[in-house]
Amino acid sequence: MSEAIQRENILATAAAYAKSPTSQAQRRVSILGATGSVGCSTLDLIGRHPNRYDVVALTANSNAELLAKQAIAHDAELAVLADPAGLDELKSALSGTSVEAAAGQEALMEAVARPADWTMAAIVGSAGLRPTLEAVRQGKSVALANKECLVSAGDIFMETVASSGTRLLPVDSEHSAGFQSIDPNASDAIEKITLTASGGPFRTWTREQIKTATPEDALNHPTWSMGDKLTIDSATLMNKGLELIEAFFLFPVEPDQLGVVVHPQSIVHCLVEYSDGSVLAQLSSPDMRTPIAYSLAWPERMWAPTERLDLAKIGSLDFEAPDNDRFPAPRMAIEALKANNGSTTVLNAANEIAVDAFLNRRIGLPSICTLVADTLEAVARDGLTKPKTLDDVLALDALSRTLARSLLPELV
Amino acid sequence: MSEAIQRENILATAAAYAKSPTSQAQRRVSILGATGSVGCSTLDLIGRHPNRYDVVALTANSNAELLAKQAIAHDAELAVLADPAGLDELKSALSGTSVEAAAGQEALMEAVARPADWTMAAIVGSAGLRPTLEAVRQGKSVALANKECLVSAGDIFMETVASSGTRLLPVDSEHSAGFQSIDPNASDAIEKITLTASGGPFRTWTREQIKTATPEDALNHPTWSMGDKLTIDSATLMNKGLELIEAFFLFPVEPDQLGVVVHPQSIVHCLVEYSDGSVLAQLSSPDMRTPIAYSLAWPERMWAPTERLDLAKIGSLDFEAPDNDRFPAPRMAIEALKANNGSTTVLNAANEIAVDAFLNRRIGLPSICTLVADTLEAVARDGLTKPKTLDDVLALDALSRTLARSLLPELV
Numbered sequence: 001m002s003e004a005i006q007r008e009n010i011l012a013t014a015a016a017y018a019k020s021p022t023s024q025a026q027r028r029v030s031i032l033g034a035t036g037s038v039g040c041s042t043l044d045l046i047g048r049h050p051n052r053y054d055v056v057a058l059t060a061n062s063n064a065e066l067l068a069k070q071a072i073a074h075d076a077e078l079a080v081l082a083d084p085a086g087l088d089e090l091k092s093a094l095s096g097t098s099v100e101a102a103a104g105q106e107a108l109m110e111a112v113a114r115p116a117d118w119t120m121a122a123i124v125g126s127a128g129l130r131p132t133l134e135a136v137r138q139g140k141s142v143a144l145a146n147k148e149c150l151v152s153a154g155d156i157f158m159e160t161v162a163s164s165g166t167r168l169l170p171v172d173s174e175h176s177a178g179f180q181s182i183d184p185n186a187s188d189a190i191e192k193i194t195l196t197a198s199g200g201p202f203r204t205w206t207r208e209q210i211k212t213a214t215p216e217d218a219l220n221h222p223t224w225s226m227g228d229k230l231t232i233d234s235a236t237l238m239n240k241g242l243e244l245i246e247a248f249f250l251f252p253v254e255p256d257q258l259g260v261v262v263h264p265q266s267i268v269h270c271l272v273e274y275s276d277g278s279v280l281a282q283l284s285s286p287d288m289r290t291p292i293a294y295s296l297a298w299p300e301r302m303w304a305p306t307e308r309l310d311l312a313k314i315g316s317l318d319f320e321a322p323d324n325d326r327f328p329a330p331r332m333a334i335e336a337l338k339a340n341n342g343s344t345t346v347l348n349a350a351n352e353i354a355v356d357a358f359l360n361r362r363i364g365l366p367s368i369c370t371l372v373a374d375t376l377e378a379v380a381r382d383g384l385t386k387p388k389t390l391d392d393v394l395a396l397d398a399l400s401r402t403l404a405r406s407l408l409p410e411l412v
Numbered sequence: 413m414s415e416a417i418q419r420e421n422i423l424a425t426a427a428a429y430a431k432s433p434t435s436q437a438q439r440r441v442s443i444l445g446a447t448g449s450v451g452c453s454t455l456d457l458i459g460r461h462p463n464r465y466d467v468v469a470l471t472a473n474s475n476a477e478l479l480a481k482q483a484i485a486h487d488a489e490l491a492v493l494a495d496p497a498g499l500d501e502l503k504s505a506l507s508g509t510s511v512e513a514a515a516g517q518e519a520l521m522e523a524v525a526r527p528a529d530w531t532m533a534a535i536v537g538s539a540g541l542r543p544t545l546e547a548v549r550q551g552k553s554v555a556l557a558n559k560e561c562l563v564s565a566g567d568i569f570m571e572t573v574a575s576s577g578t579r580l581l582p583v584d585s586e587h588s589a590g591f592q593s594i595d596p597n598a599s600d601a602i603e604k605i606t607l608t609a610s611g612g613p614f615r616t617w618t619r620e621q622i623k624t625a626t627p628e629d630a631l632n633h634p635t636w637s638m639g640d641k642l643t644i645d646s647a648t649l650m651n652k653g654l655e656l657i658e659a660f661f662l663f664p665v666e667p668d669q670l671g672v673v674v675h676p677q678s679i680v681h682c683l684v685e686y687s688d689g690s691v692l693a694q695l696s697s698p699d700m701r702t703p704i705a706y707s708l709a710w711p712e713r714m715w716a717p718t719e720r721l722d723l724a725k726i727g728s729l730d731f732e733a734p735d736n737d738r739f740p741a742p743r744m745a746i747e748a749l750k751a752n753n754g755s756t757t758v759l760n761a762a763n764e765i766a767v768d769a770f771l772n773r774r775i776g777l778p779s780i781c782t783l784v785a786d787t788l789e790a791v792a793r794d795g796l797t798k799p800k801t802l803d804d805v806l807a808l809d810a811l812s813r814t815l816a817r818s819l820l821p822e823l824v
Contacts, residue, residue, distance in 0.1 A: 180595070180692060189713035191720070261723050271695070276705040277718035280592060283683070283691040293688040301601035306689035308603070311673050311731035319723035 026054050029296075032112060032131050033122035034058040035066045038145045038171065041289050042120050043070055045296055045304060052302075057111040061127075062086050068093030068101075078102065080111040082127070113138050118296070121146050122171070126397060129153060129390060136166045143295035145171040151242050152345045153393045154249040155386070168250070169295040174243050175250055176291030177269030177282035187252045189275040195243050196263035196270065197322065197330075200235040202365070203262065207326050213365040215358065232355045236368050237322065241333030242351075245344045248337050255337040260330045262320045267309065285309055328369050336376070342386050342396050343376055349400035350375035357408055367411045374411075375404040438466050441708075444524060444543050445534035446470040447478045450557045450583065453701050454532050455482055457708055457716060464714075469523040473539075474498050480505030480513075490514065492523040494539070525550050530708070533558050534583070538809060541565060541802060548578045555707035557583040563654050564757045565805045566661040567798070580662070581707040586655050587662055588703030589681030589694035599664050604685040607655050608675035609734065609742075612647040614777070615674065619738050625777040627770065644767045648780050649734065653745030654763075657756045660749050667749040672742045674732045679721065697721055740781050748788070754798045754808050755788055761812035762787035769820055779823045786823075787816040 029046065033039045039060075046053045055074040060067040064086035071079035071094065078100045081090055087103035094101045102111070112119070112134040118141045121132040128146035133153075135142050137160060144150070149157045161168050170176050174195045182190070201220050202210050218235040219228065233239035237260075244258050261271075271281045284290045285307040293304035311317075324331050336343035354371040357363045363371065379400055387393040441458065445451045451472075458465045467486040472479040476498035483491035483506065490512045493502055499515035506513045514523070524531070524546040530553045533544040540558035545565075547554050549572060556562070561569045573580050582588050586607045594602070613632050614622050630647040631640065645651035649672075656670050673683075683693045696702045697719040705716035723729075736743050748755035765787075766780040775783065791812055799805040 180690060183592070183713065184596075185711040186709075186713040189715075194723075263723075271721075271723070273720065274713050275715040276709065276713045277696050277699065277702040277716050277720060278592060278706060278713070279695040279721050281693050281695060283693060284689045287689065290689040294690060297598075297688065299597040301595065301598040301686050301688045301690070303601075303687040304689050308685065308689060309683075309691050311606075311675075311683070312733035315731060317729040317731075319727060319729075321724035 026052060027117040028054050028056050028115065029118045029120070030055070030057040030059075030111070030114065030116040030135075031120040031122065032057075032059045032135065033061075033120070033124065033128070033145070034070055035060040035063040036122055036124065038122040038288060038292060039120065040070075041292050042122070042143075042296065043074060045289060045293050045302065046074065048305070049302055053296075056116045057114050059108055059111055059123075059131075061123075064089040064093060068099075071099045072097055075099075078111055078114065080107050082108050082123075109134055117141065118143065120171070120292075120295075121149070126152065126394070129393070133157065133160055133390065136160050136168070137164050139164075139166050141167040141169060141298070143169045143171050143292070147172075147242055147246065148348065150246040150249045151348045152397060153387070153390060154245065154344065156388075156390060156393065158249050167298075169298055170246070170250055171288075171291050171295050172243065172246065173269045173284075173286070173288065173291050175246055175270070176294055177284075178247060178251055178272060180282045180294065181270060181272040181280040182251065183272075183274065183280065186274060190251070190253060190257070190272055191275055192257050192259060192273040193247055193251055193253050194259040194261050194271040194273070195240060195247060196266065196268050196319075197237055197240040197260050198234065198266045199262040199264050199320075199322075200237065202235055202326075203264065205326075207366075210326060211364050211366055215361070218358075218365065228359060229352070229355055232358060232368070233351070236329050236365060237327040238329035238333075238351050238355075238368065238372075240322075241329040241331075242348065244330055244333045245337055245347075255334050258334065258337075260322045262322050264318055265314065265316075267311075267314065267317055283309055329372075332369065332372065332376075340386065341384050342393075343380075343384065345387060345393055345396045346376050346379045346384070346400040347372055349397045350404040353401055353404035353408070357412075362408065363411050371404055371407060371411055374407045375400055378403045378407060438464060439529040440468050440527065441465050441530045441532070442467070442469040442471075442523070442526065442528040442547075443532040443534065444469075444471045444547065445473075445532070445536065445540070445557070446482055447472040447475040448534055448536065450534040450700065450704060451532065453704050454534070454555075454708065455486060457701060457705050457714065458486065460717070461714055465708075468528045469526055471520055471523055471535075471543075473535075476501040476505060480511075483511045484509055487511075490523055490526065492519050494520050494535075521546055529553065530555065532583070532704075532707075533561070538564065538806070541805070545569065545572055545802065548572050548580070549576050551576075551578050553579040553581060553710070555581045555583050555704070559584075559654055559658065560760065562658040562661045563760045564809060565799070565802060566657065566756065568800075568802060568805065570661050579710075581710055582658070582662055583700075583703050583707050584655065584658065585681045585696075585698070585700065585703050587658055587682070588706055589696075590659060590663055590684060592694045592706065593682060593684040593692040594663065595684075595686065595692065598686060601687040602663070602665060602669070602684060603687055604669050604671060605659055605663055605665050606671040606673050606683040606685070607652060607659060608678065608680050608682065608731075609649055609652040609672050610646065610678045611674040611676050611732075611734075612649065614647055614738075615676065617738075619778075622738060623776050623778055627773065630770075630777065640771060641764070641767055644770060644777075644780070645763070648741050648777060649739040650741040650745075650763050650767075650780065650784075652734075653741040653743075654760065656742055656745045657749055657759075667746050670746065672734045674734050676730055677726060677728075679723075679726060679729055695721055741784075744781065744784065744788075751796075752798065753796050754805075755792075755796065757799060757805055757808045758788050758791045758796070758812040759784055761809045762816040765813050765816035765820070769824075774820065775823050783816055783819060783823055786819045787812055790815045790819060 122145040354368040534557040
């Protein structure tokens with residue numbers, strides 16, 4: 001099919017979808033982290049199906065200009081900045097509109113608590129912990145794009161999900177793929193869940209070469225365009241380690257049932273193997289709009305303007321076993337999960353310090369995992385106990401960062 | 413993972429499954445075509461989960477010895493031969509047991525009509541049409557391994573399925589994969605269903621080379637071990653054409669939404685593409701016990717002793733567009749579907765005559781599709797009307813065979 005014909009087909013299909021009667025009532029949606037990449041893509045999709053969604057609250061950290069534009073374009077009830085410094089700019093940009101403006105942590109939490117049928121939780125980092133938990137407490141469905149909720153506070157987070165009866169919808173491409181590949185009638189027959197990893201830019205480098213890797217080498221990611229932290233995590237495969245931890249909390253499996261396979265094309269995102277030998281998998285072009293659209297329309301599906309997969313054009317999907325010697329992060333994550341004592345919180349915090357040190361050229365790439373391992377050991381020496389509350393998690397996170405920083409000089 | 417460890421894991425898993433309490437009531441099952449490959453595999457799986465299944469009727473064409481052995485081993489209520497010639501042998505082999513023995517078409521239809529929760533319809537060829545329809549009329553679930561019901565009589569068959577409220581479970585690996593890859597909440601969002609084709613032994617042959625292909629060349633199939641007819645169909649890709657016709661009747665798509673991609677490793681069996689850009693697929697080692705187990709345990713899953721998929725070991729999954737010039741069969745099947753006038757019945761009948769002529773060295777491989785096309789044209793000249801009853805189908809089938817035979821001399 002020529003590209004022109006394919007585009008025409010896509011447009012015709014979009015028109016047919018737009019014309020079709022709405023198959024579900026209009027849903028009230030909020031987006032936490034609206035001005036980030038996931039937030040913008042979510043609003044793009046909502047804008048293509050305006051009759052299906054009613055925007056309640058949009059929140060951002062500090063980008064008042066974009067937030068105001070989004071709130072006006074989507075007729076939001078409320079726009080909130082986490083950082084109070086931008087409130088005047090936000091108010092000014094929204095003057096004369098019906099959109100309420102507010103700022104600060106308290107306003108953010110009030111925005112999250114406003115009733116919604118669906119909330120996109122896309123605040124990045126540990127700043128997303130409290131707002132996302134609040135969204136889970138009040139929400140009917142929460143699309144989860146924040147990693148820390150599961151990696152740092154998985155037990156507490158999933159307990160809240162269970163007690164509030166909220167439907168959690170993963171947004172990460174790998175976890176969305178896993179979610180889509182779980183046979184709802186046979187989740188007890190899952191033998192294994194395998195996440196795919198692109199392998200990063202050092203997939204074919206020797207151990208000696210990796211020692212010389214620079215931030216510039218690492219930031220040249222083969223398929224996805226991501227932020228710096230995520231790109232370094234992808235280069236060390238720590239990203240896959242963190243995703244294994246998330247997968248453990250999202251899916252009905254034990255740590256030993258989780259695996260990673262290196263797949264440079266990033267077309268297959270996750271594979272779920274069953275007791276009858278079947279493997280169900282989700283494939284797509286690498287475009288975050290697909291998993292976002294899936295979470296937005298769930299349990300139905302909505303049209304998304306992504307490039308359709310053409311396997312004949314791609315030609316070949318390659319797979320290889322991950323090398324635990326050059327890339328120990330996935331195995332470290334599984335060990336942290338098995339320890340079941342807060343190790344995943346430590347691992348995540350130490351990794352952030354280590355990635356920062358690598359980006360600032362203080363340590364080499366292999367030292368990232370060394371620092372994480374050293375920090376885990378140091379915390380364990382002090383007697384590691386499983387965090388029971390979000391405050392425990394934040395305290396352990398802070399302690400781990402302090403320890404990791406104190407261990408840094410030994411590596412440089 | 414070493415093979416020994418993998419085997420140990422499989423055995424441990426099997427033991428765990430055997431110990432687990434049965435999660436559903438015991439099901440009454442019948443197998444039509446018990447002594448064939450699908451029938452034997454079905455009984456093998458049933459034998460591994462004896463508490464879950466109660467065997468009602470086993471039927472075979474003429475293999476009295478094996479049928480009697482199976483009936484005794486699985487404590488069947490009834491064993492029936494379609495061919496009356498073997499009745500004495502069957503009775504003698506079953507004397508002193510509680511298994512009833514019978515033979516002939518009438519006895520076969522009575523066996524099919526005996527109430528069962530699940531029936532495996534694995535009688536090969538047009539001989540399977542009436543018994544399978546009868547199974548659909550009385551059954552709660554019918555696992556369909558007979559091609560002709562859908563290819564020759566799709567409309568009539570599916571009307572009976574709908575009016576009797578029977579759950580149809582496809583057994584072909586491609587259609588089982590499609591069935592497993594359909595999102596039950598979003599079947600209206602399917603954009604495309606793609607069946608994979610191994611490409612057969614002539615995938616890399618030129619048009620000129622294919623003209624010289626012998627039955628021996630064709631019978632050297634790369635991945636699946638099949639009967640002669642099926643192997644030739646695989647070499648011409650007519651097998652994929654017939655499967656496209658089946659897919660049309662099984663899945664909620666129009667003919668133009670069906671496609672084929674050549675995939676020599678035969679690991680991915682079917683791909684279902686959705687409006688959000690997601691493609692769901694089922695993969696497995698090429699082993700019929702996986703789709704049979706799926707149909708047997710549906711909607712749950714059961715443990716099957718198949719080789720687990722190891723993508724890192726396989727290394728690469730290759731895909732290429734089918735070549736409609738060298739292999740016109742899939743396109744012919746789509747055209748026959750679009751004609752919606754009985755052409756699929758003609759195509760199937762003419763193909764059987766053509767394959768037989770190729771196996772008997774009367775025509776070359778490319779002449780198989782030529783004969784099918786010529787027969788379609790000849791039938792159309794006489795005025796083709798859509799068959800309304802099974803008798804219409806059988807009459808059109810017979811007419812097509814006669815015409816195909818009469819056209820053969822022009823090709824040799």
